[in-house]
Amino acid sequence: MIWASLTCFRRTCFSLLAACWLGASLAGATLTGRVQLRDSREQAVRAKSDYSGVVVWLEAGPKAAGSSEALTPHEHARMIQKDKTFTPHVLAVTVGATVDFPNLDPIFHNAFSVYDGQLFDIGLYPPGGSRSIRFTRPGFVRVFCNIHSTMSAIIAVMDTRLFAVSRQDGHFEITGVPQGVYELHVFHERATEATLAALSRHVSVHADSVELPDTVISETGYLALPHRNKYGQEYTPPPADAVYPATRK
Numbered sequence: 434m435i436w437a438s439l440t441c442f443r444r445t446c447f448s449l450l451a452a453c454w455l456g457a458s459l460a461g462a463t464l465t466g467r468v469q470l471r472d473s474r475e476q477a478v479r480a481k482s483d484y485s486g487v488v489v490w491l492e493a494g495p496k497a498a499g500s501s502e503a504l505t506p507h508e509h510a511r512m513i514q515k516d517k518t519f520t521p522h523v524l525a526v527t528v529g530a531t532v533d534f535p536n537l538d539p540i541f542h543n544a545f546s547v548y549d550g551q552l553f554d555i556g557l558y559p560p561g562g563s564r565s566i567r568f569t570r571p572g573f574v575r576v577f578c579n580i581h582s583t584m585s586a587i588i589a590v591m592d593t594r595l596f597a598v599s600r601q602d603g604h605f606e607i608t609g610v611p612q613g614v615y616e617l618h619v620f621h622e623r624a625t626e627a628t629l630a631a632l633s634r635h636v637s638v639h640a641d642s643v644e645l646p647d648t649v650i651s652e653t654g655y656l657a658l659p660h661r662n663k664y665g666q667e668y669t670p671p672p673a674d675a676v677y678p679a680t681r682k
């Protein structure tokens with residue numbers, strides 16, 4: 434009797450463990466890591482070790498089970514305009530996502546991009562207003578405001594759902610990764626293409642959690658060129674009686 438009870442107990446435990454393992458496997462693995470920025474001229478990086486805004490993603494190889502998984506084309510994301518700043522500074526979304534640009538400042542704003550990721554201009558809109566853009570092509574969209582030259586942001590439009598953006602401490606986490614072999618890529622707005630290309634590497638995911646070694650990104654060779662407004666001209670300072678009064682900065 435006792436032996437039968439013990440056997441039953443063992444079977445139950447085994448079933449529970451198997452169910453947990455199967456559930457974790459079906460949910461996919463969690464891949465974690467940390468980026469560090471080096472050779473930066475940015476005050477936030479040098480003084481505060483701000484390693485945020487690096488986009489990390491996995492490109493599925495032929496042996497990756499998730500290579501054909503559907504994206505979520507109706508995703509909605511927000512990039513707010515407040516204190517003459519786009520927040521978040523780096524936003525990553527999947528292809529087909531719509532990004533809202535609510536204006537939370539007491540002044541007019543605009544958002545435009547003349548770069549290759551996608552061309553758009555949401556016009557000039559007042560405090561409390563919002564505009565939206567749907568991003569239908571993958572790429573890295575550099576976003577500016579046509580009346581405030583200091584405002585800039587990046588929208589990373591990804592053709593995979595296996596991506597993450599690093600936090601201030603440099604950590605990132607990609608969840609739901611099916612088992613397989615991937616190519617890991619990184620994007621950082623102040624690194625050269627050659628630097629970023631050299632950081633790509635194979636990653637094998639055959640466990641429920643994978644921790645990567647630190648990724649060190651050098652900003653050496655990066656040149657911060659002033660951008661132009663949406664007409665391709667230099668920004669001009671607004672007149673004293675402008676309808677876009679500066680409140681801060």
Ligand SMILES: [Cu+2]
Binds near residue numbers: 578579
């Ligand atoms: Cu603005």
